[in-house]
Amino acid sequence: MKHTYRRTGFTLIELLVVIAIIAILIALLVPAVQKVREAANRTQCQNNMKQIMLACHTYAGNFNVLPPGGVQTNGTYGLTIGTLPFILPYIEQSAVFKQIPQTMFVQATSDYWWANGSSWGAASYTIPTFLCPSDVQPLLSVTYGDVASATAIPGTSTYQVWYFPGNNNKGRTNYVACTGYIGTGNALYCGVFYPNSVVRLSNIQDGSSQTLGFGENLGGPLPVANRALNFTWMGTGTLATAWGMANSQWYTYGSMHTGGVVQFAFCDGSVRSVGQNANYNSYIYSSGKDDRQTYSYESLNP
Numbered sequence: 001m002k003h004t005y006r007r008t009g010f011t012l013i014e015l016l017v018v019i020a021i022i023a024i025l026i027a028l029l030v031p032a033v034q035k036v037r038e039a040a041n042r043t044q045c046q047n048n049m050k051q052i053m054l055a056c057h058t059y060a061g062n063f064n065v066l067p068p069g070g071v072q073t074n075g076t077y078g079l080t081i082g083t084l085p086f087i088l089p090y091i092e093q094s095a096v097f098k099q100i101p102q103t104m105f106v107q108a109t110s111d112y113w114w115a116n117g118s119s120w121g122a123a124s125y126t127i128p129t130f131l132c133p134s135d136v137q138p139l140l141s142v143t144y145g146d147v148a149s150a151t152a153i154p155g156t157s158t159y160q161v162w163y164f165p166g167n168n169n170k171g172r173t174n175y176v177a178c179t180g181y182i183g184t185g186n187a188l189y190c191g192v193f194y195p196n197s198v199v200r201l202s203n204i205q206d207g208s209s210q211t212l213g214f215g216e217n218l219g220g221p222l223p224v225a226n227r228a229l230n231f232t233w234m235g236t237g238t239l240a241t242a243w244g245m246a247n248s249q250w251y252t253y254g255s256m257h258t259g260g261v262v263q264f265a266f267c268d269g270s271v272r273s274v275g276q277n278a279n280y281n282s283y284i285y286s287s288g289k290d291d292r293q294t295y296s297y298e299s300l301n302p
Contacts, residue, residue, distance in 0.1 A: 041134040042257055045174075045216070048129050049265035052175055053213050055090035057201070057269065065200050069177050069193030070151050070237030071107055078162050079149040080104055081113045083177045083193060084130060084233045091129050096122050107196055113234055114148055114164070123170045123234035130233045132174040132216060134256040143220065143228045146170045151237035152183035154195055159240050159251050163229060170232045172219075176253070178212040178264075179238035180287045186242075189288035192267060193238050201267070205290035208267035212287045215239065215264040215274075216257075220250040241287040245276050261301065275301045 060066045067086035070079035081104045088097035099122035103109040113119040149162040159182070164170075180191025192199050192213060204211050217239060220228025228250040245253050245262060254276075255262040261273040267289075274283070282295035 041132070042263070045132045045134065045257070045263055046271040048132070049175060049214055049216075049263060049271045050269055051091055051129055052084075052087065053265040053267065053269045053271075055087035056213065058090045059087055060201055065198045066192060068195065068197045069179055069183070069191075070149070070195050071105060071109070072151070072154070072195035073107065073109060073112075077153055077160060078112065079151055079195060079235060079237045080107075080109055080111065081119070082150070082232070082234055082236045083238065084127075084173060084175075084236070088127075091127075093127060093129075096125050096127070112148070119234065123232060126171045127173075127233055130171070130173040130175055132256060135174055135218065141226045142167055142230055143226070146230045147219075147232045148235045149237065150176075150231065150235065150239070151195055152179050152185060152240050154184045157182050157185045157242075159242075161229065161250075162235075167230060170230065170234065172230050173233035173236060174216050174218070174231075175214045175265075176217045176231065176236055176239040177214055178287050179240050180289065181284050182240045182242045183238065189284055189291050191238070191241075191287050192289050195237060199289065203289065204267055206285075206288065206292065209270060210286065210295075211267045211289050212241075213265045213267040215253040216255040216262050217252075218250075218254040218256065241284055244280060245274070245278065245283065272297070273301055 056066050067083055070082045073080050085100055100119045101116055104113055104119060145163040145165040146168045147161055147163050152159050177193035178191045179194050181189035183194040184190055192204060192211060201208060217231055219231045239253060243252050253262050260276045262276060263271055264274050265271050278301065279299040282299040285291060285293040285295045286300060
């Protein structure tokens with residue numbers, strides 16, 4: 001009796017067909033995975049912003065006023081310290097807060113945060129709550145540098161940034177307090193936060209659910225690896241709405257989220273998306289705390 005041995009296997013054509021099918025499946029799967037990842041990142045970003053705004057509420061519960069939009073020393077334009085350091089104890093970052101000299105939080109101080117070794121060291125910490133998870137690529141190259149102070153100058157129509165050239169590895173933030181149209185430079189559309197502000201929740205006459213508190217910022221144009229500025233959580237005070245909203249400018253709110261939207265925490269603690277093509281007037285009205293102007297949310301996210 002003869003036994004015939006027959007070798008089995010794939011022909012070249014069969015192998016190419018299998019490879020093509022796998023490639024098609026991957027092409028279909030990758031966008032779905034990216035979509036799920038972005039949805040998760042957006043949710044985490046919303047949670048971060050909600051924590052920040054609720055921390056401001058807790059601060060107001062202790063001091064009767066919301067934290068200021070940074071501390072400005074008498075006779076100078078630059079901020080001694082920004083807005084976010086004030087809420088560190090309320091987001092489980094007391095250890096970092098205690099490293100910052102308490103005189104920094106008082107208007108009468110003469111020291112800037114970068115002039116003190118303790119606060120300079122504290123500024124190097126990365127605070128996860130202050131970062132949008134969609135903006136995770138390290139900013140190795142910046143046109144200008146790390147922000148030392150950023151705010152609308154009181155009583156003027158000027159937005160000013162002081163910075164250290166290059167990347168000094170200071171802790172960044174994607175969330176910046178809203179000063180309204182241009183802060184106290186336009187009292188009618190002044191926001192909740194501005195240098196040395198002492199605003200109570202009850203002072204928000206337009207309604208806390210209708211008034212912007214914090215928004216996302218990228219620090220300049222895309223691509224991610226070559227921004228204009230790294231906004232630091234230690235020195236950044238506020239951002240104005242006067243120049244609209246676009247990812248291409250360091251002085252406007254912007255986001256890495258898909259769909260052309262930027263997320264904002266409103267003063268009641270809710271977090272909602274605002275379209276980059278939002279109606280300009282509605283955008284300005286939403287940023288003022290007592291301008292008595294009404295708008296619809298639909299006009300902010302058409």
